[in-house]
Amino acid sequence: MRRAGAILAGLALLVSGCGSSGKPKLTVFAAASLRKALMSYAARFGQAGVRFSFAGSDMLAAQIEQGVRPDVFASANTELPEELYAKHLVGKPVVFASNKLVLAVPAGSEEITRFADARRPGVTLAVGSATVPIGQYTATVLDRLYPRARVQLFSNVADREPDVTGIVGKLVEGAVDGGFLYATDVAATDGKLRAIELPASLQPTVAYAAAALAGGGHAAQARAFIQGLLRESGRQALRAAGFLPPPSR
Amino acid sequence: MSAPRVTRPRWFAALMTLTLAVTLAFLALPVLAIFLDTSPWALISSLGDSQSTDALALSLETSTIAIAVILAVGTPAAFMLATRSFPGRSLVTMLLELPLVLPPAVAGIGLLAALGPQGILGGALGDAHIQLVIQTAGVVVALTFVSAPFYLRGAQSAFVAVERSYLEASRTLGASEARTFLHVAIPLALPGLAAGLALAWGRALGEFGATLMFAGSLQGVTQTVPLAIYDQFAENFPAVLALSAILVIVSASLLLTVKLLTGARELGRAGG
Numbered sequence: 001m002r003r004a005g006a007i008l009a010g011l012a013l014l015v016s017g018c019g020s021s022g023k024p025k026l027t028v029f030a031a032a033s034l035r036k037a038l039m040s041y042a043a044r045f046g047q048a049g050v051r052f053s054f055a056g057s058d059m060l061a062a063q064i065e066q067g068v069r070p071d072v073f074a075s076a077n078t079e080l081p082e083e084l085y086a087k088h089l090v091g092k093p094v095v096f097a098s099n100k101l102v103l104a105v106p107a108g109s110e111e112i113t114r115f116a117d118a119r120r121p122g123v124t125l126a127v128g129s130a131t132v133p134i135g136q137y138t139a140t141v142l143d144r145l146y147p148r149a150r151v152q153l154f155s156n157v158a159d160r161e162p163d164v165t166g167i168v169g170k171l172v173e174g175a176v177d178g179g180f181l182y183a184t185d186v187a188a189t190d191g192k193l194r195a196i197e198l199p200a201s202l203q204p205t206v207a208y209a210a211a212a213l214a215g216g217g218h219a220a221q222a223r224a225f226i227q228g229l230l231r232e233s234g235r236q237a238l239r240a241a242g243f244l245p246p247p248s249r
Numbered sequence: 250m251s252a253p254r255v256t257r258p259r260w261f262a263a264l265m266t267l268t269l270a271v272t273l274a275f276l277a278l279p280v281l282a283i284f285l286d287t288s289p290w291a292l293i294s295s296l297g298d299s300q301s302t303d304a305l306a307l308s309l310e311t312s313t314i315a316i317a318v319i320l321a322v323g324t325p326a327a328f329m330l331a332t333r334s335f336p337g338r339s340l341v342t343m344l345l346e347l348p349l350v351l352p353p354a355v356a357g358i359g360l361l362a363a364l365g366p367q368g369i370l371g372g373a374l375g376d377a378h379i380q381l382v383i384q385t386a387g388v389v390v391a392l393t394f395v396s397a398p399f400y401l402r403g404a405q406s407a408f409v410a411v412e413r414s415y416l417e418a419s420r421t422l423g424a425s426e427a428r429t430f431l432h433v434a435i436p437l438a439l440p441g442l443a444a445g446l447a448l449a450w451g452r453a454l455g456e457f458g459a460t461l462m463f464a465g466s467l468q469g470v471t472q473t474v475p476l477a478i479y480d481q482f483a484e485n486f487p488a489v490l491a492l493s494a495i496l497v498i499v500s501a502s503l504l505l506t507v508k509l510l511t512g513a514r515e516l517g518r519a520g521g
Contacts, residue, residue: 058483066486124383126465131484158383159465160472162479170465174366175382 024048024218026225029060029068031076031133031208032163033099036188037241038074041234048221056132056163064089064213071222074210076133076182081211090211096229097243099206101137102195104171104181111177115196118178119149124158126170126179133206134164138180140204168193182206184242207247280497287490295491303469304477305495311385311473312453315392319400319449324442327401328430331408332416342405349398356395357462364390365463387464388471396453403445407438440510447510451503454496 026048030038035054042050053060057075064073064084073090075081081093105112112118118125128135142150158176161167167179172192186195210229212222228234235245295301330342348356362368364381374381381387411434419429435442457475464471466480474496481489 056483062483062486126383129466129480131480157467158470159467160480161466162461166461166465169462170383173361173382174371175361175465 024221026050026072026218026221027053027070028072028074028225029053029055029064029070030072030074031055031057031060032165033076033134033182033185034074034208035165037097037184037238037243040240041229041237044233044237045225045228047224048218050225054165056128056134058131058133059162069213069216071213071216071218072210072225073213074208076206076208077136078207078209080133081209085211088214090213091223093209093211094226094230095207095209095246096226096234097208097238098245098247099208099243100183101134101141101180101198101204101206102183102186103178103198104167104186104193104195105178106171106174107192107194109177109194112196115198118156119152121152121156123156123178124176125153125156126159126161126167126176127157128164128167128180129160129162132163134167134180134182135160137204137206141180141198141202144202187242205247208243283490283493283497287487287494291487292491292494295488298488300468300472300477300481301488301492304472304474304492307385307388307469307471308454308473311388311392312396312450314389315396315453316400316446316450318389318393319397320446323397323400324404324435325430327404328408328434330401331405331411332434345401346398348395349402351395353395353456353458354462356459357391360391360394360459360463382463383465383467383471385464385470388460388473391459391463392453392456395456395459396449399452400442400445400449403448404438404442407441407445408434410441411437444507444511447503447507451500454499454503 024047028038028042028050030052032054035052038052042052053070057077057080060073061075061080061084064070065087073081073084074096075093076099078093078095081090084090085093103112103115103118111120111123117123127138130136130139142153145153159167159170161170164181164185167181168185168189170176171179171181172189178196181193181195183195186193210226212219212226216222229238230246296305330338330345351359360368361382363370364374365371366375366380366382379386381390415433415437416429419433420426424432454473455475456473457479460466460471460473461476461479466472466476468477472480474492478489478492478496481492
């Protein structure tokens, strides 16, 4: 319900945003994995107040396609903003950070202590659903495994969550033994989860892109919000949450 | 300041008509939109999609088991609440009805805190090698939890409405309480029981939040129709509309069943 609520909350934010006085209010749709970093960045963003709707990037993009109009869309990949850009729904996307995929386990886990343990029979894993970026990156990792390892890992998948928040929840509650998450998600749990690095050959490129909505009411502030992510205040907040600089081309 | 008249002022009649029209449009439009946005062909072709069919089969399976459990355990329990007076009965009734007003997310958290691996009973369940989270059994538990109160409430008022003299006559003629319950009370309360059952079933089919939080979402294992709708929302809007249309049809059929079984008057009283 929390996630379904996000859709309604997003709509409600847009409705309530009209006609407020004083500083403009930016509505930002952002990937669930950006929660900590963007909250701290927004607290220091001077040009406008900011309200967030955090959810799976695919869910937010679908809402924008269905006619919901926030001011900024920040996605855990570059494809979704590029698709919306191609449909003239958002301005040119800006890549502002990158992340790493890790195998996350509960802090005291004995089931999984290294990456290969995730393939052991009987181990349960939570992954992102096929449409959300975290699920697509996980699919990329699985595709790079040897067929046998891929089948073993795949048969251990016990749960497909609509966004990273759901995967973190299942891990923290001990409902599954491991899950594929971003390194920043694990850092944000303050020690409840532990990250096991993936072999370098399996690591996908995880790049985050943001775009301002085309024809939005606060276009100048929306652009400033996105540009600020590349400047010191934005970089600092992103770095503090564990994000890496945008991938060099 | 006109003098009071026996006839209703005309402006009030207009206001009532207007508010009813607004209410009807607001509540019916989203439901109708699902059908206007999807063609019968899309509805049928979505049945060829394995994610949709798996979800429909799982929803049917888990809700049927949940309803069977609710029926078996809930009927005698409701009979006791309706026919015996004991200290704390109203408190028990209130506690049993609490899930009715509980947000599903709270239900999910509560189930995790009680039956999750780290919950109060998690250790005992683990020792018995029973795992509920991330399992089809967990879906059944979530559905039972959220929908049981609908049946209990319906069954309790159905038993209350049974003439006490019939039950007493049965006992006087030498039938045991169990026999009276099975052969007198249940047949007499049947329409009310069936109505409660249909409402509970509808609630079980629509369950989303508690299922996602407690049981997760995996095609064919824990992904019921509402979860499949959410999962495909971003990717495949036509399939989502078709699945939604099917749920609307099923729910409408259940509601119609309730109406036919109870009659509009009785439903109005129970729902009030």
